[in-house]
Amino acid sequence: MFNALVMDKDEESGLASASVRQLTLDDLPHGDVTVAVEYSTVNYKDGLCLSPKGGGLVRAYPHVPGIDYAGTVEASSDARYKPGDKVVLTGWRVGEAHWGGYSQKTSAKADWLVPLPDGLDARRAMAVGTAGFTAMLAVMALEDHGLTPDRGPVLVTGAAGGVGSVATAILGHLGYQVAAVTGRPETGDYLKSLGATTIVPRDELNETTKRPLESETWAGCVDAVGGAMLARVLGQMKYGCSVAAVGLAGGAALPATVIPFLLRGVNLLGIDSVMQPYENRVRAWKRIATDLPMEKLEAMIQPAALSDLPQLGADILKGQVKGRVVVDVNT
Ligand SMILES: NC(=O)c1ccc[n+]([C@@H]2O[C@H](COP(=O)([O-])OP(=O)(O)OC[C@H]3O[C@@H](n4cnc5c(N)ncnc54)[C@H](OP(=O)(O)O)[C@@H]3O)[C@@H](O)[C@H]2O)c1
Numbered sequence: 001m002f003n004a005l006v007m008d009k010d011e012e013s014g015l016a017s018a019s020v021r022q023l024t025l026d027d028l029p030h031g032d033v034t035v036a037v038e039y040s041t042v043n044y045k046d047g048l049c050l051s052p053k054g055g056g057l058v059r060a061y062p063h064v065p066g067i068d069y070a071g072t073v074e075a076s077s078d079a080r081y082k083p084g085d086k087v088v089l090t091g092w093r094v095g096e097a098h099w100g101g102y103s104q105k106t107s108a109k110a111d112w113l114v115p116l117p118d119g120l121d122a123r124r125a126m127a128v129g130t131a132g133f134t135a136m137l138a139v140m141a142l143e144d145h146g147l148t149p150d151r152g153p154v155l156v157t158g159a160a161g162g163v164g165s166v167a168t169a170i171l172g173h174l175g176y177q178v179a180a181v182t183g184r185p186e187t188g189d190y191l192k193s194l195g196a197t198t199i200v201p202r203d204e205l206n207e208t209t210k211r212p213l214e215s216e217t218w219a220g221c222v223d224a225v226g227g228a229m230l231a232r233v234l235g236q237m238k239y240g241c242s243v244a245a246v247g248l249a250g251g252a253a254l255p256a257t258v259i260p261f262l263l264r265g266v267n268l269l270g271i272d273s274v275m276q277p278y279e280n281r282v283r284a285w286k287r288i289a290t291d292l293p294m295e296k297l298e299a300m301i302q303p304a305a306l307s308d309l310p311q312l313g314a315d316i317l318k319g320q321v322k323g324r325v326v327v328d329v330n331t
Pocket of ligand 1: 044045130131134157158159160161163164181182183184187202224225229245246247248249251271273274316319321
């Protein structure tokens with residue numbers, strides 16, 4: 001027997017609710033690898049999957065959410081994995097269309113897993129989670145397009161959130177000047193402790209402007225917000241520099257002009273963590289192990305248990321989660 005957070009749908013109301021239930025191995029879907037999950041986390045998508053209508057992501061009920069997890073292989077029919085191996089999983093619609101990580105046991109396709117790199121245990125891997133993994137992908141994309149610390153300050157939007165916190169810590173560690181945009185002034189000290197050099201109030205960038213170009217300010221940007229803020233940032237980029245578009249916390253529309261692309265050679269780089277090829281996943285997790293200062297990661301951790309998840313899911317949808325929630329599924 002093992003515990004899992006199961007979402008059941010009430011047929012009458014059509015709404016789903018979550019409860020911690022005891023299941024058996026026979027309940028697990030078929031997969032190449034059975035994993036004893038140790039830790040999971042809470043992402044915006046988890047908040048959607050935990051909501052009564054499943055956020056349009058959950059395909060069928062009963063459902064076990066949790067879009068990422070880390071743990072130990074218990075059994076494997078795939079030669080790449082053996083019992084005792086430490087693994088991490090993000091993406092592939094796990095926790096949305098497939099059984100997720102809010103469970104003490106799970107099964108997965110071997111192709112979906114990544115071996116944990118040296119220097120990263122399961123708890124820290126989930127302090128990083130999909131948000132941190134995506135932040136690393138964004139930094140790698142900016143570097144691949146020429147970003148170096150001497151080119152100038154890098155903007156991080158949604159900085160006190162999961163992606164933003166880890167992006168701030170990685171960039172600070174790599175020697176960048178980091179301007180952290182936040183709508184929560186009380187997180188200023190926290191963001192500075194992570195590596196931010198300047199705090200930019202959200203309102204300064206949320207206002208729309210009719211000017212397609214403003215003064216050239218940023219050498220790079222990790223954008224978790226999208227919407228009007230991303231449109232504004234595009235007009236403030238330095239010549240030939242890039243924005244990594246990661247999220248839509250502020251909206252999916254992009255009310256921008258093409259002028260920054262045409263007159264300043266600005267690049268807008270799309271970042272997708274879900275279908276990311278295996279080689280790049282391995283590269284990103286290795287970079288996380290070396291370039292994310294672990295003591296700063298520890299400072300971001302907010303511990304939680306399976307039973308805390310319904311509330312945390314609601315909190316993250318309201319933008320009220322700071323840093324990284326680490327869910328110990330065995331408590
Ligand atoms: N591309 C991918 O593969 C991928 C992977 C993971 C996440 N994402 C997306 O990236 C985004 C961030 O994810 P996360 O896990 O970091 O979420 P999160 O922890 O909820 O952080 C989002 C942050 O955005 C800011 N924010 C929220 N509402 C806003 C608004 N209306 N206007 C401006 N800023 C706002 C807040 O930061 P402050 O309080 O500091 O202002 C909030 O903490 C989400 O949209 C998520 O879906 C994409």
